[in-house]
Amino acid sequence: MRPIAPERRPLDRMAIRNRPTKDGRPSWYAVVRDSRGKQVWIHCGPRKKDAEAVDWHVKQKTTHGIWTQPASRRFDQFVRGDFLDYKRPRVREKTYAGYEQDCRNHQIPFYGKSKLERITLYDVERFLSCLQGKGLSPRSINKQLVLSRMIFNRAIVLGFLQVNPAQFVDRVREPHKEMAFLTPEEIRAFLAVLPEEHRTLFILAILTGLRQAEIFGLRWSDYDPVRGLLFVRRTYNPEFGFMETKSAGSRRSVVVSPVLQRSLDEHRRNNGGNPEELIFRNRAGNPMNGQNLVTRVFHPALKNAGVKRIRFHDLRHTYAALMLSSNCGLKFLQQQMGHASIQTSLDLYGHLLPQASEGVASRLDELVFEEGIRPALQLIPGGRHERVP
Numbered sequence: 001m002r003p004i005a006p007e008r009r010p011l012d013r014m015a016i017r018n019r020p021t022k023d024g025r026p027s028w029y030a031v032v033r034d035s036r037g038k039q040v041w042i043h044c045g046p047r048k049k050d051a052e053a054v055d056w057h058v059k060q061k062t063t064h065g066i067w068t069q070p071a072s073r074r075f076d077q078f079v080r081g082d083f084l085d086y087k088r089p090r091v092r093e094k095t096y097a098g099y100e101q102d103c104r105n106h107q108i109p110f111y112g113k114s115k116l117e118r119i120t121l122y123d124v125e126r127f128l129s130c131l132q133g134k135g136l137s138p139r140s141i142n143k144q145l146v147l148s149r150m151i152f153n154r155a156i157v158l159g160f161l162q163v164n165p166a167q168f169v170d171r172v173r174e175p176h177k178e179m180a181f182l183t184p185e186e187i188r189a190f191l192a193v194l195p196e197e198h199r200t201l202f203i204l205a206i207l208t209g210l211r212q213a214e215i216f217g218l219r220w221s222d223y224d225p226v227r228g229l230l231f232v233r234r235t236y237n238p239e240f241g242f243m244e245t246k247s248a249g250s251r252r253s254v255v256v257s258p259v260l261q262r263s264l265d266e267h268r269r270n271n272g273g274n275p276e277e278l279i280f281r282n283r284a285g286n287p288m289n290g291q292n293l294v295t296r297v298f299h300p301a302l303k304n305a306g307v308k309r310i311r312f313h314d315l316r317h318t319y320a321a322l323m324l325s326s327n328c329g330l331k332f333l334q335q336q337m338g339h340a341s342i343q344t345s346l347d348l349y350g351h352l353l354p355q356a357s358e359g360v361a362s363r364l365d366e367l368v369f370e371e372g373i374r375p376a377l378q379l380i381p382g383g384r385h386e387r388v389p
Contacts, residue, residue, distance in 0.1 A: 016048065032055065053168045074113050076113055116155050145172075207319065207322075222279075249335075249340045317349075
């Protein structure tokens with residue numbers, strides 16, 4: 001019988017193999033053949049299920065004949081050069097600084113000089129366990145997992161990897177945390193003890209839900225008193241200065257309530273309002289110091305009003321709670337908050353929706369049974385004819 005040509009040879013049936021280490025510990029490999037018929041052993045670590053996951057992923061690629069042996073590259077060299085150099089001109093300066101810091105503090109110290117092709121799913125899971133041992137919060141750990149996936153995806157694009165070892169790693173469970181916000185009574189007590197010069201700023205934060213960086217980036221040219229709108233066009237960060245908004249959805253127009261409009265107009269009369277001047281600024285005309293505002297004004301006012309201590313960002317949650325309690329639609333809330341998707345709004349504030357739906361159950365009965373509750377109960381087998389209390 002004529003032997004099968006190597007380039008046409010099918011994948012081995014036994015694609016998952018274990019080659020124990022010298023000390024007897026398991027070491028699993030996914031054994032595949034590339035598009036040229038060459039056998040390739042992909043190290044997957046000490047767990048068989050990781051090798052099975054990689055084997056399945058590789059087979060999907062080899063079906064289309066696109067599997068090739070990746071080039072070799074050290075993790076630290078790849079991150080410092082190929083990954084960060086690629087990201088620098090494509091993200092905001094603040095975002096890049098976060099990537100660089102996370103790579104320097106967490107990613108590179110763990111993976112170090114490891115070859116990209118030798119990093120396995122097991123290694124990524126050990127990385128997450130290491131972060132947990134350092135005391136990082138579940139949210140911070142998941143942030144590092146997302147960054148790892150970005151790094152390995154970039155390695156795939158450049159031909160250093162064929163499989164992303166972080167692709168099949170599950171996120172760490174994040175405990176649900178209730179949002180803190182002020183009630184209308186607490187808002188009134190808080191505003192009553194605020195210094196007059198800062199009152200408009202906090203009224204705006206409560207009645208618009210703007211982020212602190214968005215508030216400090218507002219100019220008078222962004223305020224349209226005729227239409228009652230504020231236009232969010234930029235943000236201010238004390239380290240990076242004025243920047244574009246967080247995302248395209250964050251660049252938005254926000255409705256201004258009559259109370260806020262009167263407060264803004266009064267603030268303009270007292271402080272001047274040239275179009276290019278900042279709405280909220282220090283005495284030198286520069287952006288305000290957010291940390292000083294919180295420690296010297298915000299928290300003392302909460303204490304003096306006898307109101308629970310919250311973060312400045314919780315005023316944003318206060319706005320969302322107020323809007324939902326006013327029967328505001330979730331889609332409109334998404335647009336006002338500047339969320340990228342309505343799912344983000346639902347995930348953050350879905351638990352507040354029942355408060356905006358009080359009386360819906362009774363209105364349902366009235367809608368279906370126009371003649372009242374008593375005739376409706378007759379439709380229920382064995383139903384009592386007394387009115388439900």
